[in-house]
Amino acid sequence: MAILKIVTDGNPILRRKCRPVSAVNKRIQSLLDDMLETMYDAPGVGLAAPQVGIPLRVIVMDVGKGPIKLVNPKVTYLSDEEVLDTEGCLSFPGLIGEVWRCKRVRVSGFNEFGEKVSYEGDDLFARCVQHECDHLDGRVYVDIAENVRERTSEDEEEAEEQEELETQEEPEV
Numbered sequence: 001m002a003i004l005k006i007v008t009d010g011n012p013i014l015r016r017k018c019r020p021v022s023a024v025n026k027r028i029q030s031l032l033d034d035m036l037e038t039m040y041d042a043p044g045v046g047l048a049a050p051q052v053g054i055p056l057r058v059i060v061m062d063v064g065k066g067p068i069k070l071v072n073p074k075v076t077y078l079s080d081e082e083v084l085d086t087e088g089c090l091s092f093p094g095l096i097g098e099v100w101r102c103k104r105v106r107v108s109g110f111n112e113f114g115e116k117v118s119y120e121g122d123d124l125f126a127r128c129v130q131h132e133c134d135h136l137d138g139r140v141y142v143d144i145a146e147n148v149r150e151r152t153s154e155d156e157e158e159a160e161e162q163e164e165l166e167t168q169e170e171p172e173v
């Protein structure tokens with residue numbers, strides 16, 4: 001496993017549509033492992049392959065319920081209900097903004113063994129899925145966010161409180 005370099009704003013790969021993975025082989029398995037290690041190291045709750053310079057449809061996530069590795073993810077359900085909440089992105093360090101996202105999503109794809117998997121969840125999980133899948137289509141949150149600003153220490157305290165609340169919920173994925 002290795003920690004990869006995270007691509008930041010200004011790199012055109014962040015605005016490009018990524019290619020599907022044709023086969024989940026050893027190379028993809030080690031990409032998934034390296035992406036997870038990179039995400040935990042950052043630290044973040046989600047990471048998409050273009051963020052480490054690889055234009056493939058691969059994402060990893062961990063919103064506090066354990067690691068999720070998804071190859072060729074496809075969102076198969078989006079709730080009508082939307083929620084506005086704060087978001088940040090490892091490719092736009094130091095910034096945050098508010099984004100409207102669907103409250104609940106279902107996503108399917110393939111795991112590191114090439115088996116079909118699907119997950120469903122709401123709130124932070126749903127937000128993270130939408131954010132990471134956007135990356136695969138070259139969309140970044142700063143383009144759709146309201147009030148993008150520098151993160152302050154007050155924001156960080158708020159985020160920590162938020163996290164504590166979220167971890168009290170039962171996992172739905």
Ligand code: ZN
Pocket residue numbers: 088089090091131135
């Ligand atoms: Zn991001």
